[in-house]
Each structure stands twice: as C-alpha cells, then as structure tokens.
Amino acid sequence: MKFFLDTAKVEEIRAATELGICDGVTTNPTLIMKSGRSQEEVVKEIAQIVRGPVSVEVIAEDAPGMVKEAEEFSAWASNIVIKVPMTKEGMKAVRILSEKGIKTNVTLVFSATQALIAAKAGATYISPFVGRLDDVSSDGMELIEQIMDILDNYEFETELIVASVRDPIHVVEAARLGAHIATIPAGVLEKMWNHPLTDKGIAQFLEDYEKSKKE
Numbered sequence: 435m436k437f438f439l440d441t442a443k444v445e446e447i448r449a450a451t452e453l454g455i456c457d458g459v460t461t462n463p464t465l466i467m468k469s470g471r472s473q474e475e476v477v478k479e480i481a482q483i484v485r486g487p488v489s490v491e492v493i494a495e496d497a498p499g500m501v502k503e504a505e506e507f508s509a510w511a512s513n514i515v516i517k518v519p520m521t522k523e524g525m526k527a528v529r530i531l532s533e534k535g536i537k538t539n540v541t542l543v544f545s546a547t548q549a550l551i552a553a554k555a556g557a558t559y560i561s562p563f564v565g566r567l568d569d570v571s572s573d574g575m576e577l578i579e580q581i582m583d584i585l586d587n588y589e590f591e592t593e594l595i596v597a598s599v600r601d602p603i604h605v606v607e608a609a610r611l612g613a614h615i616a617t618i619p620a621g622v623l624e625k626m627w628n629h630p631l632t633d634k635g636i637a638q639f640l641e642d643y644e645k646s647k648k649e
C-alpha cells in the first residue's frame with residue numbers, strides 16, 4: 435500500500451519524505467490556498483522533493499480547457515498527475531489525456547458508478563472521498579469495498595486512492611480492503627505513529643537501564 439501526503443505544505447512533505455513514508459502527494463485548490471504560495475511555484479518544489487506522483491487539479495470546466503491546463507502543468511515536472519473532476523467534460527478530458535500518455539487522477543468521486551465510468555475513461559487513479567461521505571451519514575469505506583470489487587472483477591489498471599481521510603482508522607480499513615493508496619493529511623499521519631504504551635515502554639526501559647548501571 436502506498437501513502438501519499440494530502441498537502442501542499444513543503445515542510446510536511448519533507449518531514450514525511452525523510453521518514454521514507456511519502457510515496458506521492460495530492461493537492462487541490464484548497465490545499466494550495468492553505469500553503470500561501472502560488473500553485474506553480476509550490477508544485478514545482480514539491481515535484482522535486484518527491485519522486486512519486488504529484489497531483490495538481492485543473493480549474494477549467496470544459497474538456498478543451500482542462501486539456502490545455504493539463505499540458506501546461508505536465509511541463510512542470512515528469513511526475514505531475516492531472517487531477518480532473520468527475521464530470522462529463524472531465525471524462526472527455528481524461529480520455530484525451532490518456533491517449534496523450536498524461537496521467538490523471540479523477541477527483542470528487544462519491545459513487546461506484548462514477549468510479550466505473552472514470553476507470554473506463556482510462557483514469558490512472560480515482561479518488562473516492564470517504565470523509566465527506568461519512569459527513570453526510572453515508573459509509574465511505576463501504577464505497578471503497580464496492581470500487582475495489584469492481585476494479586478486481588475487470589482487471590482495470592486504474593488505482594484507487596482513498597481520499598478525504600480523517601483518521602487512522604480510515605487508513606487501517608483502506609489497507610484491509612486492499613486499496614492501492616491512501617492520501618493522508620500530515621496530522622493523521624502523525625497520529626499513526628503514536629501509541630501511549632510505546633512511550634510508556636521506552637520510559638520504563640530507560641529507567642531500568644539507569645538502575646542496572648548503578649547496581
């Protein structure tokens with residue numbers, strides 16, 4: 435299972451990269467805004483830090499506009515992936531980009547039918563948003579299970595990115611379902627490391643080591 439960082443903050447990406455647990459990065463206009471930098475400047479820097487795919491979202495709402503933006507973003511670095519919204523125009527763009535050999539990540543996926551359409555259009559990745567589904571009393575992880583079944587049934591090459599991850603349990607459930615990737619906010623990644631019994635155990639061992647030196 436791959437871990438992507440769901441952020442446009444380079445300090446968070448550098449920290450995860452140093453720990454060897456950043457296989458890629460996803461951004462969106464909100465995350466770019468939170469970075470306080472321009473999309474082009476920050477994405478170019480991220481693409482140098484990370485070897486894996488870096489998703490950048492298009493803003494155009496029509497397929498020709500999306501393809502134009504995609505071609506511009508793709509020139510920034512070789513690991514750029516174009517994030518395209520799950521609309522009819524978006525799927526037209528994904529088909530064109532797929533033929534051009536440009537990788538795509540279909541975003542704002544909230545149903546199995548949307549995922550199936552995106553896979554058939556040739557999407558490299560699809561991003562179902564589990565947290566936002568949970569927010570409206572739907573079961574986000576149930577959608578992941580459905581989409582994984584569909585992808586397996588037909589041997590699509592499309593990979594599933596579990597997105598809108600809100601807590602470590604989302605990551606555990608994604609892994610149990612065999613999801614290819616989870617894109618994780620830095621705050622959630624931090625929680626995945628911690629356990630009070632680990633801290634307590636280390637403190638106890640250090641204390642006992644000091645005692646053993648004195649005996």
Ligand code: E4P
Nearest residue numbers: 440460462561566597598599
């Ligand atoms: C990633 O591709 C998505 O843009 C992101 O996970 C959305 O997360 P949110 O629902 O917390 O905004």
